[in-house]
Structures are given as C-alpha cells and as structure tokens.
Amino acid sequence: MIQRVNMLRSNSRVHIFVFLVFLLVLFGGIYIDLGYDSSTFSFCQPCNEGSEPDVKSIMAKVMEDIVGPTECQEKGSWKIENLTMQNGVKYAQPSTQQGRTDVNSVTNWNVPLVWEGTFDPVVIDVIYKKMDPRIAVVVFAVGKYTRFLEAFLQTGEKYFMVGFRVTYYIFTDHKEEVPNINLGEGRKISVLDVPSATRWQDVVLGRMKWATIAIDKQIRNESDYLFMMDIDSVFHNRFGAESLSQLTGVLHRLYYKNFNRDQFTYERRNLSRAYIPLDEGDYYYTAAVWGGYLEDMYKLVKYCYMQSEEDAKNNIEAVWQEESHLNKYLLYNKPTKVLSPEYLWSDYNEVPEDIKVVRISQLVKNYAEVRPNGGQ
Numbered sequence: 001m002i003q004r005v006n007m008l009r010s011n012s013r014v015h016i017f018v019f020l021v022f023l024l025v026l027f028g029g030i031y032i033d034l035g036y037d038s039s040t041f042s043f044c045q046p047c048n049e050g051s052e053p054d055v056k057s058i059m060a061k062v063m064e065d066i067v068g069p070t071e072c073q074e075k076g077s078w079k080i081e082n083l084t085m086q087n088g089v090k091y092a093q094p095s096t097q098q099g100r101t102d103v104n105s106v107t108n109w110n111v112p113l114v115w116e117g118t119f120d121p122v123v124i125d126v127i128y129k130k131m132d133p134r135i136a137v138v139v140f141a142v143g144k145y146t147r148f149l150e151a152f153l154q155t156g157e158k159y160f161m162v163g164f165r166v167t168y169y170i171f172t173d174h175k176e177e178v179p180n181i182n183l184g185e186g187r188k189i190s191v192l193d194v195p196s197a198t199r200w201q202d203v204v205l206g207r208m209k210w211a212t213i214a215i216d217k218q219i220r221n222e223s224d225y226l227f228m229m230d231i232d233s234v235f236h237n238r239f240g241a242e243s244l245s246q247l248t249g250v251l252h253r254l255y256y257k258n259f260n261r262d263q264f265t266y267e268r269r270n271l272s273r274a275y276i277p278l279d280e281g282d283y284y285y286t287a288a289v290w291g292g293y294l295e296d297m298y299k300l301v302k303y304c305y306m307q308s309e310e311d312a313k314n315n316i317e318a319v320w321q322e323e324s325h326l327n328k329y330l331l332y333n334k335p336t337k338v339l340s341p342e343y344l345w346s347d348y349n350e351v352p353e354d355i356k357v358v359r360i361s362q363l364v365k366n367y368a369e370v371r372p373n374g375g376q
C-alpha cells in the first residue's frame with residue numbers, strides 16, 4: 001500500500017515535471033515568435049516596430065565611444081520610407097545596364113550618391129507626393145544678408161520641392177526687410193526674430209542655437225523634414241524629393257574629387273570637439289545645404305550647438321564653425337543619402353563636365369562689405 005502511494009506520488013511528480021517542461025517550451029516558442037530575440041535588448045530600444053536592424057543605434061554607440069554619450073532616439077521619431085505608388089503611372093523603364101558611369105552613385109555604406117541621371121523625377125514625385133510631407137527650410141538673413149532673401153525665395157518657388165508643402169523659416173534681425181513674395185499653394189513664410197551680431201562667425205554658429213530653440217518651440221509641430229540652407233543662394237534647376245531621406249549631406253564642391261582625406265579642411269586641432277584625425281574621413285560636406293527627418297536634424301543641429309559651446313568653454317572655435325562639427329557628426333553617423341555638388345555649386349567656380357545640372361549656386365559677394373566684421 002505504502003509502495004503504491006509512493007508510486008502514485010512519484011507518478012504525479014513526473015506528470016507535473018512534464019507539464020512544466022511543456023509550459024516552458026510553449027511560452028518560449030511564443031516569445032521567440034513575437035520577435036523578442038536578443039537584438040531587442042540593445043542599449044537603445046528600437047525606435048520603430050518592424051524596422052530593419054538599427055544601423056543608427058549602432059552608429060550612436062560608436063559615436064558615444066568617440067564623443068561621449070548622446071541621447072537615445074525618441075520612440076517613433078524615425079520611420080522607414082514608404083516607397084509606394086499608385087498603379088498605372090507611366091515612366092521610362094529603369095535599366096540595370098545603363099546609367100551614369102563617369103561618377104560613383106553609391107557610397108561605401110551603400111546609400112545613394114545622387115547625380116542627375118541617377119533618378120527619374122516622375123517616379124520620385126509620384127512616390128513622395130503620396131506621402132505629402134511638410135518640408136521646413138531654415139535660413140538666416142542677419143544684417144546685410146537680407147538682400148539675398150528675394151532671389152532665394154523667388155527661385156525657390158520655381159525650383160524647390162515644387163508641388164510640396166514648404167515653409168520657409170526666416171530668422172532675421174530686420175523683419176521689415178523680408179520681401180513680399182507670391183507663394184505657391186501650401187507654401188508659407190514664417191519670420192522669426194534673432195539678435196544682430198558683430199561677428200559673422202557668431203551668426204553662422206548662432207544658427208545652431210536659434211534653430212534648436214525654434215524646433216523645440218514651433219517647427220517640430222509643423223514639419224516632417226527640415227533643411228538648413230545658406231541664404232546667399234539661388235536655385236537654377238529642380239531641387240526635388242530625390243533629396244529627401246533620414247539624413248542627407250551635400251558634397252562640398254571644392255573637395256569632391258582629387259582630394260585625399262588628409263587634405264580635407266576638417267578641424268585638425270584635437271583641443272576642439274570637431275577634431276578628426278588625418279587618416280579618417282569619407283567626404284567633406286558643406287554646411288550650406290543639409291537636411292533630413294525633423295527629429296534627426298534636430299539631434300544634429302543641437303549636437304553642433306552643444307559641441308561649439310564646449311569649444312567656447314575651451315577658448316577654441318572650429319576652423320569652419322558649424323561645418324566642422326557637421327563633418328565630424330556625419331563621419332560617425334553616416335548620412336542615408338549623399339547629394340552631389342549639383343545641389344550646391346558656386347558662381348565663383350566654373351562648372352565641370354561631371355556637373356550636368358546646377359541646382360543651387362552660391363552668389364559672388366563682397367565679403368568685406370556684406371559681413372559685419374569683414375573677412376573671407
């Protein structure tokens with residue numbers, strides 16, 4: 001009898017054990033099926049469900065190692081582009097054999113390097129108009145630079161993101177000098193006050209501070225993409241949705257070919273937060289046009305502001321102000337699209353064979369006359 005009771009006891013122990021193992025396997029299966037694999041437990045939670053392995057967060061970790069901790073991206077602050085289009089749109093068949101062969105149209109981290117002939121504007125417009133993004137353009141016109149507003153806005157209306165919703169945020173110390181321009185449908189101007197300056201260096205760096213504040217206060221609620229641009233610029237040809245991406249940099253016209261990375265005008269003094277060693281670097285990017293998703297741009301603009309504040313504490317100013325900090329950031333946080341110098345040329349330079357279309361050109365200006373403290 002006692003033996004039977006013992007047997008029964010050990011039988012039910014075996015049952016309980018088998019049942020527990022079954023439960024373990026069942027819940028384990030459900031857990032893995034839901035996608036909670038080990039990659040979820042990274043230092044930065046993925047910002048978007050269903051996104052690809054998060055390159056941004058890997059870069060953020062690299063960045064953290066190099067320049068100190070950066071904030072984790074806010075949840076839902078970035079999204080994978082949704083490249084859908086309606087049926088029945090007619091456009092030229094894309095070729096796997098023909099395309100630009102005189103220039104490289106992909107970076108070594110495998111994102112597009114955009115030149116004329118590498119995209120079909122019909123396809124691009126159909127895709128992006130479906131998303132109907134709100135695009136912010138931040139420009140500064142401080143002191144005598146208000147003289148550049150008219151041509152910038154007039155030509156912007158002709159060539160910049162035509163058919164899209166655009167708001168020009170004009171930061172100025174001379175509101176009364178903002179011209180009246182006829183804007184296309186869905187396009188606006190918003191004028192913001194900034195103080196006058198006695199050094200042009202303070203204006204170019206100050207752009208990072210005032211833009212950070214304005215994004216926090218206003219722009220964040222009104223825009224999906226943001227571009228920072230110089231005002232001494234004139235549009236000459238289409239500057240369209242092919243430029244949109246999470247983070248877009250533009251190659252500086254002076255250094256895009258025939259330059260070794262050790263010749264780039266990066267900041268080379270290691271006392272500055274913008275320091276880049278001679279044996280590092282991909283490209284030299286201009287600070288006169290750069291853009292991306294609102295939150296990614298916010299992070300980058302704020303980064304340039306914070307880094308330049310750190311520099312100021314150490315009594316140093318980066319050699320090309322915010323452009324130096326921008327270049328440092330884009331080296332360790334690779335842009336998701338790189339635009340050729342078509343997107344920022346200059347009237348100072350002849351247009352070479354590989355630049356088929358000049359989309360923006362910087363004006364020739366008398367630096368000594370237009371800047372508060374003169375100088376080149």
Ligand SMILES: CC(=O)N[C@H]1[C@@H](OP(=O)(O)OP(=O)(O)OC[C@H]2O[C@@H](n3ccc(=O)[nH]c3=O)[C@H](O)[C@@H]2O)O[C@H](CO)[C@H](O)[C@@H]1O
Pocket residue numbers: 139140141142143144145199200203204229230231232252286287288289320321322323362370371372
């Ligand atoms: C083509 C290019 O790479 N341009 C960059 C370059 O010189 P740039 O010679 O192009 O600089 P710039 O004189 O155009 O100044 C940059 C911008 O700051 C604004 N501004 C400047 C001074 C002033 O008194 N009032 C005013 O409003 C204005 O929007 C102007 O377009 O270097 C600057 C920093 O050193 C910036 O990085 C510029 O983006």
Ligand SMILES: [Mn+2]
Pocket residue numbers: 230231232288362
């Ligand atoms: Mn300029």
